[in-house]
Amino acid sequence: MKLLLNRQVLAGAAVVTLLSVVGCASSGPAASSAPSGSTFGVNATGTVQFWARTVSKTLAQKLVSEFNATHKNLQVKLTLTSINDDVTSLATSIRAGDPPDVVGLNDIDVPAFTKTGSFLDLTSAIDKLPYKQDLSPGHMGLAAYNGKQYGVPYWGDFSVLWYNKNLFKEAGLNPNDPPTTYAQILSDAQAINKLGHGVNGFTFAGDCQGCLGFTVQPGIWADGSHLTNGGISNQTANIAGNTALEKALTLYREIWTQHLAPDNDRTDDGTTWGEDFVAGKIGIMPGGYGQVVDLAKPSQLGSELMDSPLPGSNGGYSTFDGGDDFVIPAAAKNPSGAWEFIQWVLQTAQQDQYPNLGATPIRTDVLTPAFSAAHPLDAVPLKALAQGYAPPTLVYDQMFNQAGGPWFQMFTTAVYDGNMTLALQQGQSGLSRLLQQATQ
Amino acid sequence: MILVSPAFALVAVFVLFPLGFAVYISLTDWPLIGPYHFIGGANYSELIHDPGFVHSVLFTLIYTAIVTGPILVVGYAMAVLVRANRRGAVFFRTAFFLPFIVGLATESFMLLLELQPDSGAADYVLSKLGLAHENTAWTVQYNLALTAICVFVIWFASGLTMMILMAGMQGIPRELYEASEVDGATWWQKERRITLPLLRRNIALALIISVIGSFLAFNQFYILTEGGPGTSTQPVVMWIYEEAFVQYHLGYATAGAIALVIVVGIISAAQFYLLRDDRAVKR
Numbered sequence: 001m002k003l004l005l006n007r008q009v010l011a012g013a014a015v016v017t018l019l020s021v022v023g024c025a026s027s028g029p030a031a032s033s034a035p036s037g038s039t040f041g042v043n044a045t046g047t048v049q050f051w052a053r054t055v056s057k058t059l060a061q062k063l064v065s066e067f068n069a070t071h072k073n074l075q076v077k078l079t080l081t082s083i084n085d086d087v088t089s090l091a092t093s094i095r096a097g098d099p100p101d102v103v104g105l106n107d108i109d110v111p112a113f114t115k116t117g118s119f120l121d122l123t124s125a126i127d128k129l130p131y132k133q134d135l136s137p138g139h140m141g142l143a144a145y146n147g148k149q150y151g152v153p154y155w156g157d158f159s160v161l162w163y164n165k166n167l168f169k170e171a172g173l174n175p176n177d178p179p180t181t182y183a184q185i186l187s188d189a190q191a192i193n194k195l196g197h198g199v200n201g202f203t204f205a206g207d208c209q210g211c212l213g214f215t216v217q218p219g220i221w222a223d224g225s226h227l228t229n230g231g232i233s234n235q236t237a238n239i240a241g242n243t244a245l246e247k248a249l250t251l252y253r254e255i256w257t258q259h260l261a262p263d264n265d266r267t268d269d270g271t272t273w274g275e276d277f278v279a280g281k282i283g284i285m286p287g288g289y290g291q292v293v294d295l296a297k298p299s300q301l302g303s304e305l306m307d308s309p310l311p312g313s314n315g316g317y318s319t320f321d322g323g324d325d326f327v328i329p330a331a332a333k334n335p336s337g338a339w340e341f342i343q344w345v346l347q348t349a350q351q352d353q354y355p356n357l358g359a360t361p362i363r364t365d366v367l368t369p370a371f372s373a374a375h376p377l378d379a380v381p382l383k384a385l386a387q388g389y390a391p392p393t394l395v396y397d398q399m400f401n402q403a404g405g406p407w408f409q410m411f412t413t414a415v416y417d418g419n420m421t422l423a424l425q426q427g428q429s430g431l432s433r434l435l436q437q438a439t440q
Numbered sequence: 441m442i443l444v445s446p447a448f449a450l451v452a453v454f455v456l457f458p459l460g461f462a463v464y465i466s467l468t469d470w471p472l473i474g475p476y477h478f479i480g481g482a483n484y485s486e487l488i489h490d491p492g493f494v495h496s497v498l499f500t501l502i503y504t505a506i507v508t509g510p511i512l513v514v515g516y517a518m519a520v521l522v523r524a525n526r527r528g529a530v531f532f533r534t535a536f537f538l539p540f541i542v543g544l545a546t547e548s549f550m551l552l553l554e555l556q557p558d559s560g561a562a563d564y565v566l567s568k569l570g571l572a573h574e575n576t577a578w579t580v581q582y583n584l585a586l587t588a589i590c591v592f593v594i595w596f597a598s599g600l601t602m603m604i605l606m607a608g609m610q611g612i613p614r615e616l617y618e619a620s621e622v623d624g625a626t627w628w629q630k631e632r633r634i635t636l637p638l639l640r641r642n643i644a645l646a647l648i649i650s651v652i653g654s655f656l657a658f659n660q661f662y663i664l665t666e667g668g669p670g671t672s673t674q675p676v677v678m679w680i681y682e683e684a685f686v687q688y689h690l691g692y693a694t695a696g697a698i699a700l701v702i703v704v705g706i707i708s709a710a711q712f713y714l715l716r717d718d719r720a721v722k723r
Contacts, residue, residue, distance in 0.1 A: 085685075087472070087685075087688075088472070088685060091472045091473045094473055095473065112472060112473075112688065113473060116471075116473050116474040118473055207579070207580055207668070262558060263558050263575045263577075264556045264557045264558040264559055264560075264575075264577075266557065266577050266580060267555070267556055267557060267577050267578070267579050267580055268556075269552075269579075269666065271549075271552065271553075272553075272556075397686050398686060398687055401686075402666075402682065402686060403665070403666040403667050403668035403669070403670070403671070404667055404668065404670050404671035404674065408668075409670060412669065
């Protein structure tokens with residue numbers, strides 16, 4: 001019976017979750033605004049229910065612990081949610097009319113909720129923040145809808161270009177001169193590849209759709225282009241004739257055909273992504289800042305493994321503004337307490353602690369000379385933050401994170417099959433179809 | 441009636457009500473969040489014309505057709521090997537059943553690592569035997585991925601079939617074999633004339649479990665190929681999962697789930713009918 005049970009577990013869980021998601025209420029909440037009075041978020045009392053994804057566990061636990069220790073009249077109760085069902089859990093709680101007071105929600109998932117008026121409009125409260133213009137633009141963009149702001153950044157998961165200083169030196173390259181153009185990436189990778197003895201110049205997770213979206217797109221943005229045009233309610237695909245995209249795909253095609261990356265990159269679905277880099281076998285790896293910090297030994301960071309901004313084709317740089325936004329559900333019971341907690345987290349005293357908790361701050365004004373000296377590696381994504389971006393769309397997962405999605409189909413056809421024309425056609429038609437469905 | 445009422449109440453609360461509610465959801469355009477509308481059978485008519493759904497159903501049928509026979513044959517062969525209580529039988533029973541005990545998800549992750557080009561054991565061993573290139577990318581090509589998953593599932597699931605058939609074999613009275621031996625029956629004649637007919641109900645059970653399991657296949661595809669390349673190895677349960685929890689089309693996904701329940705129900709009923717034991721019915 002276990003065969004049946006094993007296979008039915010996920011299917012059954014899916015059905016149960018599906019039923020629980022939909023089983024409580026019949027309509028979405030009406031949009032509401034945060035009170036504009038001066039008492040909102042000031043000297044609140046009671047309890048704040050805070051849901052954070054498990055990926056920010058260390059950060060969330062530390063912040064909550066410190067907040068509770070210093071705010072006797074307002075206590076935050078933390079609940080960690082699985083990264084696989086945090087969206088459906090939140091939707092269920094909102095439908096049931098019993099949502100948490102504040103949520104750390106994956107920023108790319110925010111638009112699906114703002115469109116339905118599920119979150120409190122925080123525009124007036126955010127306008128009062130003196131550092132509003134310093135908040136991560138990508139995070140802010142994903143929480144904006146129809147001219148209103150429904151969230152602020154919570155923590156950042158940014159993409160950077162990692163490189164191995166030892167291998168640079170061994171290959172006769174300047175270890176303090178990381179690549180800043182596609183041509184340099186290619187030539188540096190070629191030089192490192194020549195070292196042999198199992199060393200490759202470059203690596204990428206070639207079967208991980210999300211990883212590729214996270215690391216390839218910033219180069220396109222650095223070149224001043226995006227893959228979609230327009231706001232989330234009238235978006236169109238911008239693939240056909242997109243030279244910045246073509247250059248990025250050509251770079252990866254060259255890397256692949258010249259065998260500058262390990263053969264097993266083709267099947268790396270992200271499970272082993274970065275392991276060869278921290279093992280000292282790879283010269284250059286576009287990846288997450290926190291990803292390598294988590295994988296590497298502390299002694300390697302800075303001395304052997306170093307990061308730099310992800311470059312565009314011919315200079316410029318950008319980063320994927322990943323991570324989470326703080327949002328307050330419209331039916332939250334203690335929105336004032338939630339906003340007080342959020343404001344406290346956004347203060348520089350708390351932001352300065354982020355690097356030691358494995359995260360990057362989300363305020364650009366935190367990047368001071370003292371910060372750079374204390375955290376040279378984390379200063380890189382923080383510097384890139386001002387140029388960062390994340391595509392605000394209702395269908396990010398469908399476009400970029402699925403094996404059958406148009407992004408990966410386009411990448412596969414261009415890079416592995418070498419058919420750029422067909423790849424761009426597939427990308428244009430695939431993205432257009434999903435965007436049309438989303439805006440119907 | 442009073443005696444069965446607790447059981448009926450449990451079935452009503454945990455089976456009938458959710459099922460009925462799921463049917464209702466499948467008749468709406470239920471989104472992740474926000475209002476929904478009753479749309480009648482529109483989801484079902486869209487399903488029929490949805491190339492993604494149709495492809496996933498066809499792929500599931502192909503996958504089921506490929507693995508069902510070998511699971512039965514291999515399971516039967518293993519049952520024959522270990523049914524007698526001779527020396528070493530317990531060891532082999534355990535060894536054959538172990539893959540099933542460890543679990544499909546764990547083994548899928550292990551296989552994913554072993555199928556990696558360059559570093560995985562599969563390419564190393566097969567290349568030494570001259571059966572594959574040392575850098576074969578198993579999980580990103582349709583034929584290779586399907587082959588690898590089918591071989592893996594046959595290895596995984598045959599143990600359960602072995603247990604079901606072995607239990608049936610051990611329940612067959614020894615006198616029948618002794619009488620046939622007196623009459624000069626060969627091993628094959630005993631197998632064909634005694635064992636197989638008396639195992640009819642066990643075979644039916646093993647087949648039904650195997651076919652339902654194949655129709656509900658998810659873990660191995662989700663872990664090993666994520667349905668790729670493209671959606672070529674996407675079984676129907678993964679299609680439902682992605683419609684519900686990636687696309688957030690909950691009403692539409694539920695219609696797919698209901699359609700799957702109906703198809704599995706029909707196939708199971710057909711199997712029960714075709715493999716029914718007339719003598720058992722008469723009793």
